[in-house]
Amino acid sequence: MLQQILFLLVAALGIGLFVWQVRKIRANIMQGKDRRMGGSVSERINKTLLVAFGQQKMFKRITPALLHMVVYVGFLVINIEVIEIMIDGLAGSHRILQVLGPGYDVLMATNEVLGALVIVAVAAFWWRRNRQQPVRRLTGVELRAWPKLDANIILYIEVALMLALFTMNAADLKLHQLEGREMPGTFPVSALLVGLMSDNVTALHVLERVGWWIHIVGILAFLNYLPSSKHFHIIMAFPNVYYSRLVPQGQFSNVDSITHEVKSMMDPSYQVPAPPVDAEGNPVIERFGAKDVEDLAWTNLLNAYSCTECGRCTSVCPANITGKLLSPRKIIMDTRDRMEEKFNSPLIFAPNNYQGEERMQVSEEGTLVHGRVTPEELWACTTCNACVEACPVNINPLDSIIEMRRYLVLEETAAPQSLNVMFSNIENNGAPWAFSPSDRFNWADDLYVAEKGS
């Protein structure tokens, strides 16, 4: 009974704390601007099933995709056992799902095999990150300090949870053996560990309980770790894919206020709709483009919380490949760090700091542009959409980059000089080069075609 009450308290505390953190993050995302969505619900659900549940885009790279699949399926299936643990904890029952009969054998055996595979996959993940020459995309200026530590902590926690599960099962098996009872379920991995268990019944009881408690408390603690971690993607990937853009990747967003302005210039009778007003009834003057996080669309902010920092975007970025400062992943991580610095932060908050970083000339101001993302990074983008294509959870770094370029050009008039020349060429000549518009048709001079005898 005491254990049940204790469990109830621990579970309530763990879940309550998690809800509190999620609400803070939701509030951060809602700071973003509205975004016209488009597309049907069924189209969005299909995309979510394919890309998020089905991990379609992960399989562009087969090795990490398979390793990730093991951990992902392991997570989903082992969570069924977590439900059992929860029910047992509350009801004081023991292995309640044994009512499933042979189904319980299948479930437990699957869990055990997956659990072992998870440990193998996690070891491989650790090796890819921590060996002498790690996989290139798992390095970079944005992957130091907290993000680097975070990635390893996740791996350690996953192994610890699996070991707790095996400890619990092996101790339970041994107890049943000693007491001459039939243990419900089949445990192929723990069966191998039974030999390691003590013959002391009391010690086994304690060990089984310790394994049980570590597993469940570990899960609740991990749940509360998520909002501070890239591992939050296990939840956010789903809404992020659901709300991702469905239009062709080449179609960039429009700025409605500019459309109204241009229309009223072309047609004096055009009625510009009244601007939105704030609580006091004063018109809200919106900034062109994005200087800081609240100027971005809420979907851009949702992107930031869905990022696993896998770096597939950065590894295919032509600018990054050729040694430029731009890393699409950094743009996304900076967005998240800045949001948490400016608005609400989760339990653990350690934003990346680029002060003193030689190549990264950030200002004291702290805003997303200048304070974290430098114009040099933004101007290196070729808008090629490789990052958008590569992201397994449909994050769109390009959308944010364009919003920040709009701010630089329209608010600061701070485009590189050669681009200003290009702008004035378009204005004056109708072409980005300094050619006379009257020469535009010269290409057609002295043009001949061979008539083929037929």
Added chain:
Amino acid sequence: MTPMEKRQVNVPLMADLAARGEAPEVLFWVGCAGAFDDRYKRVTRAFVRILEHVGVKYAVLGMEESCTGDPAKRAGNEFLFQMQAATNIATLDGYNIKKIVTACPHCFNTIKNEYPALGGNYEVIHHSTFLQQLINEGRVKVQGGESYKGRRITFHDSCYLGRANDIYEAPREVLAALDADLVEMKRSKANGLCCGAGGAQMWKEPERGKKDINVERTEEALATLEGDAAALDALYGVESGNAGATPAPKKSDNGIIAVGCPFCMTMMSDGVKNKEREGSVQVFDLAELVASAEGINA
């Protein structure tokens, strides 16, 4: 075969057609590069020869055409973009244009995807799709001219045709009709590597880095044409393992890098020059290859 005769082309202007009360089947949107860039003017002329050859009723806007605003929009100058869009939409709608073909993926993407929200609705096709249709319909036979049989060609996907609009097969089908030896770069189709010119990079110096993007891409194209596995491994890095199914090494002395975009044309040509390979490897647009294979250059 009867000796070839050549005929001078008077490229029909939309204004003249409209004055006669006629409508073209398709409007050829030339684009700024197609009108002003010396290298891409040759592509424009090749494409017009094809239009003349098959007898499509077409027209161009001539001096009435203006930049679509693509470079301005990608650079963040939304105001300038929308001004250009409004001007062009007024021109196109003034002539009641329904269908547009263009040899520039940037113009294609902008008119097709971004003009509708500003009131300009047209059927827009890229010249790779247009050429593919002509070949499929048998109106272009890609015979009677230069033979590309057995020549090594690799196609460089342009971002605004490929990833931006999911057009990967049309240019490849056009090239397949040449009966050439088509080899694919590993970074192709959805995984294609940008030439480095998109997003208004065409008009500015690159940021500080180790290498220019067009050089990286040209190295990949050259190594692919030559089946140089070691060079490809060096380019793709540690994670890729090996370069995959590359043909046996064969020093290319008449390889072709095919493109379908004026900016890719500039970047890849510059890259080939940078590698001092312009004597042995050529960069051609799809329209040039088709016009030359069809034997209609004069």
